[in-house]
Amino acid sequence: MKKFYLLLIICSMFFASARAEIGEGVIKIKTDKLIGENIKMDILIYGGLDEEGEVQDEDPTEGKNISFEGATVTWSSSMKIILKINSPEITIRGKVDYLSIVNQKLVEIDVNKADELYELRINENPIQSLDINQAPKLKVLWASYCKELSDVKMDKADKITSISLQGTKISSIDLSNKPLITNLNLGENPHLKSIDVTMLPLLEELWINANGIKSLDVSKNPKLNHLECSRNKLTELDVTNNTKLEAFFCWGNQIKDKAMDKLIASLVQESGDTEREFCVYNKLYADEGNVLTEEQAAAVKARGWIPKQATGSMEFFMWEEYKGVPTGIENLTIQKEDKGAWYDLNGRRIEKPSAKGIYIHNGKKILIK
Incomplete structure (x- = not known):
């Protein structure tokens, strides 16, 4: 009997040691895939810091730095893993700092105990809601083209630097406590009619195309380099404070006449070799309402920018220099x-x-x- 208890103690110590080595992080997922089907994902494990304080990532190795419940590893190479689904819910244990599960019929994900999670990518899944409030180190979130996603809880995610929620059902987003954001993609969200980016002083890239937005204030975004606000309902826009802006896509709006003059006047004067693109007109777009005259096109060029229009097709178009239309003639x-x-x-x-x-x-x- 004593030998039996001794064996139990040794086994429990072994499993406790293995659990400690794997780490305490827990991620739970559910998918619409059937039991017996495969699910694919990319994973990296937090491996500590190097001498310069940079994060060291490790490839996942089952039993060493990661474990799975509810699924069996059938293939792995580097960061890529294929699991055979054994249960409706799959639990991932380990210090996961990068997780990508794209187009895998994901319907639920719980990252509330993912203490090391730095980057989460779950694009193209039928997930309806997402809560990242308890992922303290999360900096990158991609959940684009999750067409049923309408609820994203991230009030406490104040460390986040990059968000991509393109092509969802979200109708509002509060960015007031996320001052570290540098990249923001909220395009193709037909229910999102307004957005406030005035609390994002570090913002470098902003994508809000095809949302039906009627006004936009980018006066508090001095680092903005790329602005994509096409296919909205803007009638005016001012980029006076955006002196680093180089790629500016505002076609498919309702900017013309004096409003176009003011927009052109707000473009930073380029006096060096930086190529600055003003993609202002797309004749392929049925609802194009912008009007740029020949005189206005010349004014754009005088400021060191290149006025451009789209050519090709709406499925695949390219940009070429645009000379504008004669004064008094509208497209x-x-x-x-x-x-x-x-x-x-x-x-x-x-x-x-x-x-x-x-x-x-x-x-x-x-x-x-």
């Missing part, structure tokens, strides 16, 4: 439901024009390209 993409009368320059009423040229429509000269 227009013909809409199927547009029933307004059309006239040629001789005053003759015609059907909707199919050829290139200048026409009269709703009392205005329209250039069809």
